[in-house]
Amino acid sequence: MGRIIVANRHGDQVLEWDPAATDTEEARAQIAAAEQILREARERGCAVSKKVDGRHVIDNSPFDPQAEEYQIIAPIAGG
Amino acid sequence: MLARLRSAGLRLGSAFWSFFGFPADQTDERWNEGIERPWMVSWHAVPKRSAGTGFSPSDYARARERGERVAQLTLGDEVWNQLRRRGYVEVPSRLFEGLTYRLRIGRRVQLIWDTPAHALRSPWPFEWLCVNPTYPLPAAEFTAQLYLYLRDREEDVVRIAAPQPFDQALGRCF
Secondary structure: OEEEEEOOOOOOEEEEEOOOOOOOHHHHHHHHHHHHHHHHHHHOOOEEEEEEOOEEEEOOOOOOOOOOEEEEEOOEEEO | OHHHHHHHHHHHHHHHHHHOOOOOOHHHHHHHOOOOOHHHOOOOOOOOOOOOOOOOHHHHHHHHHHHHHHHHHHHOHHHHHHHHHHOOEEEEOOOOOOEEEEEOOOEOEEEEEOOHHHHHOOOOOOOEEEEEEOOOEOHHHHHHHHHHHHHHOHHHHHHHOEEEOOOOEOOOEO
8 A cells, every 4th residue: 555644733644546547437536636635735835855775864755656655854044 | 515616616616716827627626626725715715724714623633743754754754753753854065065954743844053153154144034834734743844944945945945043833834
């Protein structure tokens, strides 16, 4: 399963999808929802990290349904 | 009955946001249900070091526990163990020679210079940087996020951070 960790005041909430199951409407909707939340977060100034070779790195590439794990990183402000 | 009320509430919320130009994707919405998207909300009115209204002491405890778990996933076991054992974790600067950023959970970033000569070339007048998330987060979780920013997007931190003359707890973490 692929997943997005949404870091928020609850600690985290997770959105999951099955990258192998793209043959049903339900599976496609899950992937579309994951892509949408990532896009929306980026549009609002969040960064996104992606797990690559076992570690998280900030990533600017388009959503990849085959990715193991993403995390949405809060925008930062000074002061 | 409750499900119908909830559905009506969601439709009303969707219509509300659509009015301000934020269209809701009906197809995908059901998979996002229950996930709080803090980037969609203004948190300016929320008091410092608070998660906002409706958060009980047990909610804080649960959020902090989950935040620590996510921080460990984000940092990896080695860096996380360093942070727990020493109380801080360090990130060498890619932009400024002789500078290391020292991160502690829920506190301002400390600038550690190798030598006084390096410190003289500091772009900041003070030795602490205040960097907050724009929405409330458990402190450990934000420390892990700040670690990623400093390691992978140091330019953003340099541009945004507010230099401060002393250390203090961060205002948007709890």
